[in-house]
Amino acid sequence: MKINSSVLLSKYIKAYTLKMVSKAKASHVGGGLSISDLLAVLYNNILYFDSQKPLLESRDRFILSKGHCCAALYATLALKNFFTLRDLNSFAQFGSNFMSHASHKVKGVEFSTGSLGHGLPYAVGKAVAAKSRNKKWEVFVLLSDGELNEGSNWEATLFASHHNLNNLTIIVDYNKLQSLTTVEKTIKIEPLKDKFESFGCYVSEVNGHDHKELKNSLSKTNKKNSPKVIIAHTVKGKGVSFMENRVEWHYKSPDKDQLEMALNEIGVSL
Amino acid sequence: MRNYFIDLLTKEAKSNNKIMLMVGDLGFSVVENFKEKYPKQFINAGVAEQNMTGMAAGLASEKFHVFTYSIANFNTFRCSEQIRNDIDYHNYNVTVVSVGGGLSYGALGYSHHAIQDYALMRSFPNMTIYAPGTRSEIANCMKQIFKSKSPAYLRLGKTLPKNLKKPNQPHDYAPGKWTKILECKNRESKKCILTTGAVIDDAVKMQKKEEFSNYHIYSLPIWGMKYKTLQAQQINKWDEIVTLEDHLEDGGFGSYILECNSSIQKVGETKIKLKSLNKNVCNTVGDQDNLKEHFKFAH
Structure with missing residues (x-):
């Protein structure tokens, strides 16, 4: 499939995410929808990669730390021809490499995640590797907001800042909902921008569904001498009215009718 | 034991620029020579073992052979999930080096008693445990570790045996072999x-x-x-x-x-x-x- 615009790509990412989660009766569709625009812009406009050579040395490295939203990543990789769209049918099925948490056994997935707080330290390790070998490739890592409860992220941010890792971009999918209720009611993380800034990062806040804003903030020219943090304000369940901002879609899987309604709202038929 | 380990690692680093030594803010009077000779292959990760271990996986994914050095339970139990998920599951070339195995730091109390580490490490499918008891065993463990491309746990005690008059120094060490x-x-x-x-x-x-x-x-x-x-x-x-x-x-x-x-x-x-x-x-x-x-x- 040839898709040249990030907007169209994001619609297909959402549509395939919904279809995969529905078929597998899996969870985490809400978070998948909240990162679909981010993934579309990253893979359409920002990251350097060759889908036929997934381990190309000069590629940019993308790590999905919120591994439970891997359906959206698998859909993105299929739409970018790392493998076929038909391969997505095995998502979360017996014996499949397409596990329902991000799996490095899938082409294009750098690192298996699923337990939160692991992606950023790993990304920092890669950024150090690139610096120490004077490589130009960059490292992007996508975290969830609830994930920031994990202390390992703050250990890694301290280190990244101390070592001036300006080849590292930390993106926070700030959809304001976590597993049981809002972030605010669980463990409040505000003022988030101030927190990252006080750790020495270069921080910007964007609308995580506005492709123009995302392109500007993600563009690789980081002239600062510190890691970049992008706080992307998003909506959990984005694009499907009955899923938006509802905690239950962290768990529920759309049935056949709900899938049809959702695809209609996205405006894509598969 | 730790001094002999660091000597061997320093020698190896001379010809192998993939060696990366990470310490968790420990190693006073042990790691200085390595750091001075190979500053680009040395990282003090600070008192943050989870990050050190996750970073080690990231570095290993870029073909470094990483050694994470700390004492007692700090680079094992504190970051056990990083060892499990990030290193062992991905089969990365990271060697976790814990000095003070057993009761070496007995006087420092339970936090420093490394007496459950085998239980943890042997539960990981890709992990090889290296627990040398003599100078010759350290040398041969290190030889195997440098050759290996998979996760390793090197457990070092405090001192070499004093009661062994003529240590046997065979040359046929191999994983799993007595x-x-x-x-x-x-x-x-x-x-x-x-x-x-x-x-x-x-x-x-x-x-x-x-x-x-x-x-x-x-x-x-x-x-x-x-x-x-x-x-x-x-x-x-x-x-x-x-x-x-x-x-x-x-x-x-x-x-x-x-x-x-x-x-x-x-x-x-x-x-x-x-x-x-x-x-x-x-x-x-x-x-x-x-x-x-x-x-x-x-x-």
Whole structure:
């Protein structure tokens, strides 16, 4: 499939995410929808990669730390021809490499995640590797907001800042909902921008569904001498009215009718 | 032990720029020479073992051979999920180096008693445990570690054995293979003490007692889940084996040998006895020798 615009790509990412989660009766569709625009812009406009050579040395490295939203990543990789769209049918099925948490056994997935707080330290390790070998490739890592409860992220941010890792971009999918209720009611993380800034990062806040804003903030020219943090304000369940901002879609899987309604709202038929 | 380890690592780093030594803000008077000689291959990750271990996986994914160095339980239990998910599952070339295995830091209390680490490390499918007890074993463990491309755990004790007059220095070390340390007077004896780690002195002391004078001393410095199938043949040669480890019994080395024994086709019956640390050591502070004596270790 040839898709040249990030907007169209994001619609297909959402549509395939919904279809995969529905078929597998899996969870985490809400978070998948909240990162679909981010993934579309990253893979359409920002990251350097060759889908036929997934381990190309000069590629940019993308790590999905919120591994439970891997359906959206698998859909993105299929739409970018790392493998076929038909391969997505095995998502979360017996014996499949397409596990329902991000799996490095899938082409294009750098690192298996699923337990939160692991992606950023790993990304920092890669950024150090690139610096120490004077490589130009960059490292992007996508975290969830609830994930920031994990202390390992703050250990890694301290280190990244101390070592001036300006080849590292930390993106926070700030959809304001976590597993049981809002972030605010669980463990409040505000003022988030101030927190990252006080750790020495270069921080910007964007609308995580506005492709123009995302392109500007993600563009690789980081002239600062510190890691970049992008706080992307998003909506959990984005694009499907009955899923938006509802905690239950962290768990529920759309049935056949709900899938049809959702695809209609996205405006894509598969 | 740690000084000899760092000497060998420093020598290797000279010809291998993929070596990366990460420390968790520890290694005073040990790592300075390495750091001075190879500053680009040295990282102090600070007091943050989870990040150090996750970063080690990231570096290893870019073809570095990473050593994460700390003491006691800090770079093992504190970051056990990073070892499990990030390193072992991805089969990355990271060696976790813990100095102060067993009761080496006994006087510092329970936080510093590394007496459950085998249990943790041997539960990881790709992990190889390196628990040397002699200088020759350290050298050979390091040789294997430099050759290997998969996760490793190097457990170092405090000191080299003092009671071993003529250490056996074989050249045929291999993962899963037992090494002869000291024969008893009765060369035909079918009984042995099998050690792992820095307990050779304890085994030699045991052998001096009448009860164990008829036991040869062997060690198994390189072991783990991957090498279980190699144990049957070696266990079957003996009428009796007494395992010795400075670790709690549960999940330890003796348990490993018992598991290997229970899953093999037995030719004869090998009697296996386990000698390990008394669990009450957890509530007691004292230097290694006093603690061992008090709890009748290797008696």
